[in-house]
Amino acid sequence: MTDFIPGQRWLSESETELGLGIIKELDYRLVTVEYPAAEEERTYAKGNAPLSRVTFDAGDTIRTANDLELVVAEVNELNGLKVYMAHPVDDPEDIQPVPEINLGHTLKLNAALDRLLSNQLSSNRWFELRMAALEAHSQQQQSPIQGLRGPRIDLIGHQLYIADQVANRFAPRVLLADEVGLGKTIEAGLILHQQLLTGRASRVLVVVPSPLVHQWFVEMVRRFNLHFSIFDRERLNALQPEDNIKDMLADIIAEEKGEAPAQKDNPFLSEQLVLCSTDFLSECDIDQLAAADWDLMVVDEAHHLEWAPDAPSGDYQRVEAIARQARGLLLLTATPEQLGLESHYARLRLLDPDRYPSLAAFREEQAQYQHIATLAGQLHDQPNWDDALKAETAALLPEMTIEESQREAILKELLDRSGPGRVMFRNSRHNIAGFPARHVHGVPLALPADYDYGDDEGLDSHLHPETLYHDDRWCSLDPRVSWLEQFFKQHRHEKVLVICASRHTATDLHAHCNYKLGMNVAMFHEDMDLIERDRAAAFFADEVDGAQALICSEIGSEGRNFQFAHHLVLLDLPLNPDLLEQRIGRLDRIGQTEDIQIHVPHFQQHAQGVLFAWYHQGMNAFEHTNPAGHDIYLRTREALEDALAHPQDADKLATLVEQTRAITGELHTLLETGRDRLLELSSFNAARAEQLREQLDDADWHSPLPFMQRLFDRYGVDQEEHSDTAVIPKPGPHMRDAFPGLPEEGITMTDDRVTALARDDMQFLTWEHPMVTGGLEMVLGENRGKAAVSLLKNPKIKAGTLLIEAIYTIEAVAPKHLQVDRFLPTTVIRHLLDANGKDISRAISHDGLCQQCHKMDKALSRKIVASQKPLLETLLKNDEAQASQAAEAVIDDARQAMRAEQDHELARLKALQAKNPAVRDEEIAALQAQTDALEKVLAEARCQLNAVRVIVAGGE
Structure with a gap:
């Protein structure tokens, strides 16, 4: 077993890009190594750690942690640690001790050359695969859409635009407020994916209402390949077992000595990606959760966090406690500010309490802002501006020329000065095209005698009468099932999605249709695991041999995309209007190719009929989206419950419908007149969105x-x-x-x-x-592919001709969050040397050479390397000097590009902050710190030989 000593410097053979490591901790079987250059740690088993001890000899040049280059004069050892006596290159008398722990954290390696000269050779194919991997890695690092390519999503412009705008910020703190059905969850997932992939974030907490936990988990896995850990009471108990007697005694002894009790491990640090419900926040130690060093926190359905100046809800206070310590924050809500300025202020206050210190100040600011928003809408919509509109605009922007030809610049200036787009994005169907029409078909049916329950049964039993049966007998007596059978036969060649509230209803209906009626239907409910659900959805999606229908429980309305179907059957209706919109949203999506047909079988003069009338006649919720649905429900709840309890009372139903229509009209008028045109303009840029697409x-x-x-x-x-x-x-x-x-x-x-x-x-x-x-x-x-020898078969090249294909890479070792690859991606330099050291790579491409290179016997390969070792070493060392010289120009270009881009962005943010206080000081400070760190990292970038292939011509 290798003798490791804390403070020694070792190199990871499998991850050389981590730089020079320091032995940090040891126990009887494990060794922990810290890699300061990459700000990472690794723990290895002592017996087979892929580590190489790094030491230097007299005459070697070393670099210290302070960036001093010194020449080693003498090497001493103290308690297993090296101490180098070294001097500056130009001052041999100035000898100074350099303990190995003070060495620089990056290291110039010749691993490929060392492997070649020591005959650690790989096959020709491994070399070519390594070259292909280097080129692919370099190309991906240079991609302008890094982070957006991986998710399984439709390429929808407004979603891509918002992700592009938000994900490129340091610790974004924004409100995503798109209208229902426009994909806020996808926007949040895109931002998370990009932030995690690019290293801007590594620890994420997602908090959602309890019913949405599973939906979020599935969406993050299925669409974004992000595997969150769901935290609930059971998981927390497993991570935090009750204090045992030993711990209790230790705490008692510490208390007697006047010492603080030992700190317990924070269970929330056990996972990088955590998903939990708002209910869970009331069950856990909120201070412990807040202290878990979150890079980004996401809160869905943020409008449910009730707040008042003198009485914020417990949920709001708990989210606020975490939001204060989390670096980034995404709030998701479909409830627009026009339906409650106080609630809107409460959400913005979570994003930036310093920017929004009081409700009174916010009301005054909004009153001034509304005038600008209205003006922006007129400037955007009117092709020709009259004198009054120009004068009004000139009063706001006296330094600009107010002409239609300057429309884009004027709107941009208004957005920069007053737009809330830095902290809020809201798109609506007004400014996003591509949605289908929706048509509802109510199917009134007679209530069977078996369902004529007494008043002692609750409302849920009346809305879902089949749930009182413990088997599928109800399917034979329920006219909805008979109607569904005929509907399937009439639409035999069309896909049909059926949604009902209960899992038991779905399973009974599936069994009846499948086994008793012989129909080809699939089933989808919450007791199926993720793989089973995916298979059911795939069976439904198959156009050739797939199921005609998919029968879902309520979970079928969560997150899935069934836009290839055009018929939706709602076997029952939910009381929550938002849930109804979610159900319809499985088909009502951008990209839907046909109008959506919504079929609602229901019982006449029954609670089901009342609910259908309330939705259809009262708020027209089937044929049009209804962003105010939740507020309509709250304001009509009393009349709705009264009508549901007395379904045969026509007067009560008429009163309910009339009241609902009035409230719906009032709220929709409020929404329309309160449309924030400036916010809409800042939330979507069609040109940029099309470029991303x-x-x-x-x-x-x-x-x-x-x-x-x-x-x-x-x-x-x-x-x-x-x-x-x-x-x-x-x-x-x-x-x-x-x-x-x-x-x-x-x-x-x-x-x-x-x-x-x-x-x-x-x-x-x-x-x-x-x-x-x-x-x-x-x-x-890996080391495979770093050194190879191959046989060149080309009748035009003389047998015995020696060529060397040298592959160099320019890399900068840096923490991922700095994103140094934006300016200096892994850059591949290829040289092809003849026996005189001349580079002929321009004449012969890598791909062309690969077609003529073939496997060579290992024993012969080793003989060739051994016989040509002095020549190979001389040629490659001279060539590396040439490559390093070329690399300096690349590195210098990268530093100039970095300074130009960072300085431009810093100047832009500072100028923007002077006009719009939504730009945070932390964002500017982070950008400056990033620039300083990038300057240092790029100064340490080095060129190294990554792979080498010796090629010997052998004739045809």
Whole structure:
């Protein structure tokens, strides 16, 4: 077993990009190494740690942590640690001790050359795979849409635009307030994915209402490959077992000594991505949760956090406690500010309490802002501006020329000065096109005698009478089921989504239709695991052999995309208007190709009939979206409950419908007149959105599948063809190691976005998929492919001719959150040397050379290297000096580009802050700190030989 001593410097053989490590902790079987350059730690088993001891000899040049370059004159050892006596290059008399712990954290390595000269050779194919991985890694780092390519989403402009605007900020604190159905969850997921992938965030907390926990978990996994850990009381108890007697005695002894009790581990630090409900916040230690160092907190349905100046709710206070300590905050709500200024202020106050210190000040600011918002709408909508409009605009912007030709610049200035787009984004169907029409078909039915329950049964039993049966006998007597049977027969070749509230209703109905009526239907409910649900959804989506209908419990309205279907059957109706909109939203989506037909079978003169009339006649909720639905429900609740309790009273129903119409009209008028045109303009930029769409469309054409198939072949992963657009990789009998993200049973994946959207059971293979990024890291983290010898077969080249293909990389070791790859991505430099050291790479491409290079016998390869060792070492060391010189120019360009971009953004934010206080001081300070850190990191960037191939011509 290797002798490790804290303070020694070691290098990870598998992750050299981490830089020079320091032995931090030891126990009898583990060693922990800190890598300061990358701000990361690794723990290894002592017996097989992939570590190499880094020491220097007299005459070597070392770099200290203070960036001093010194020449080693003498090496001493003290308690197992090296102490280098070294001097500046130009002053041999100035000898100074340098303990190895004070060495710099980056290291220039010649691992490829060392492996070549020591005959640690890989095959020709491994070398070529390594080159392909380097080029792919470099290309992905340079992508302008990094973070947006991986998610399984439709390319919808306003969602991409918001993600692009928000995710590129440091610790964003914004309110996502798009209208119901426009995809706030997708926008939040895109922001999370991009922040996590680019390193801007690593620890995320998502807080949602209890009914939405499962929906969020599924959405994050299925669409974004983000695996959150759900925290509830049971999980917390498992992480925090009751104090045992030993701990209690230790606390008593500490108290007697006047010492503080030992600090308990924070259970919320056990996972990086945590998902919990708002109810859970009242059950846990909120201070402990808030102290868990969150980079980003997401709160869904934020309008449910009730607040008043003198009496904020407990939920609000608990979220506020975490929000104060979290660096970033995303609040999601579909409730617009026009329906409650106080509630709107409460949400903005969570984002930035310093910016919004009091409700009174906010009311005054909003009154002034509304005038500007109205003016912006007129400037945008009117093709020709009259003198009055120009004069009004000139009063606000006296320094600008107010002409129609300057429309874009004037609107941008108004947005910068007054727009809330820095902290709030809201799109509505007014400014987003592409939604289908909705048509409702009410189906009134007679109530069967078996369902004529007495008044002693509760409202839920009247709305869902079948739930009083303990088996599927109700299906034979319920006229809704008879109607559904005829409906399936009439629409035999069309897909139908059926949603009902209860899991028991769904399972009974499925059994009756499937086994008793012989119909081809699938089932989907909350007691099925994720794989079973995906299979059911895929069976429904299959156009050839799939199910005609999918019968869902309420969970079917959560998060799934069934827009390939056009018929929706609601076997019952929920009391919550938002839930009804969620149900319809499974089909009512951008990209739906046909009008949506909504079918609602219900019993006449019954609570079901009252509910249908309330929704349809009162608020027109089936055929149009209803952003005010929750408020309508609250204001009509008393009349609704009265009518539901007396369904045969026509007067009560008429009163309910009339009251609901009046309130709906009032709230919709309020919404329309209160439309914030300035906010709409700042929330969506069609030109930028289209540019993002085009870039993502282009990225979809550059599939990682060919590269992954080469990777699968090299690592022993079997592949089966699934269809024209999908493959099934599985662990093969000769698989070398565990392959990242590959389960034992295999996985079905497609590189076609359309297929991925239609088939939830398939993974969407992109360059940002965890299996792809993990595969790239695996190839580049290994030594295989760093040195190779191959035989060149070309009759035009004389046998015995020696060529050297040298692959250099320019890299900067830095923490991920700095995103140094924006300016200096891993840059590949290829040289092809002849025996005289001349670079002929421009004449012969890598791909062209690979077609002529073939396997060479290992024994012969070693003989060639041994016989040519002095020449190889001389040529490569001279060439590395040339490559390093070329790299300096690349690094210098990167530093200039970094300074230009960072300085421009800093100046922009400072100028914007002078006009709009929504720009936070923390954002400016973070940008300045990032610039300083990038300057230091780029100054330490180095060029190194990453791979080398010796090529010997052998004739034809």
